[in-house]
Amino acid sequence: MNFFCAALFAITLPEAPGKATTEKLCSACHGVNTFVNRRETKEAWTELVEDMLRRGLEGDDAEISEITNYLATNLSKDAPSPRVNVNQTNARDLATGLGITENKARLIVKHRETNGNFKTIDDLLKVPGINMRAVESKRAQIDF
Numbered sequence: 522m523n524f525f526c527a528a529l530f531a532i533t534l535p536e537a538p539g540k541a542t543t544e545k546l547c548s549a550c551h552g553v554n555t556f557v558n559r560r561e562t563k564e565a566w567t568e569l570v571e572d573m574l575r576r577g578l579e580g581d582d583a584e585i586s587e588i589t590n591y592l593a594t595n596l597s598k599d600a601p602s603p604r605v606n607v608n609q610t611n612a613r614d615l616a617t618g619l620g621i622t623e624n625k626a627r628l629i630v631k632h633r634e635t636n637g638n639f640k641t642i643d644d645l646l647k648v649p650g651i652n653m654r655a656v657e658s659k660r661a662q663i664d665f
């Protein structure tokens with residue numbers, strides 16, 4: 522199962538204009554696997570990039586708008602997303618599939634090891650530190 526999931530989650534960004542800049546500037550602090558399978562609206566990507574700027578993302582105005590357009594176009598809500606089984610997927614692929622950090626994904630793995638398998642989204646939201654918005658936005662892709 523894990524092998525199958527790993528094969529599903531190609532850890533690369535789609536080939537399109539803006540990829541190189543996105544890869545360069547967005548992997549300064551964490552891998553692109555943090556967001557490669559995330560799907561958001563343009564508004565949500567704009568907000569997320571602003572959040573990253575507050576966290577220390579560096580780039581000039583042209584680069585930031587290039588990145589935002591790249592994300593909004595290629596990782597848009599309408600792009601297909603992979604399924605994520607929260608009971609069987611390892612931390613790295615959970616991070617990729619759910620668009621959360623690996624630290625948070627490890628909390629999910631730890632929680633299921635301690636408390637048994639997740640059965641509902643509400644179980645998942647009991648994991649301390651899990652970003653409600655991220656999980657909500659993935660609800661339709663999550664398998665148990």
Ligand code: HEC
Binds near residue numbers: 547548549570655
């Ligand atoms: C200066 C460092 C830095 C850069 C550059 C950066 N990030 Fe982040 N990013 C962070 C930190 C810090 C976190 C939060 C880690 C945590 O919560 O454990 C984060 C978290 C995230 C998350 C997960 C949010 C969540 O709610 O779990 C996504 C998605 C993300 N970054 C996308 C991006 C994108 C896209 C770019 C490029 C536009 C980017 N990051 C550039 C520091 C950075």
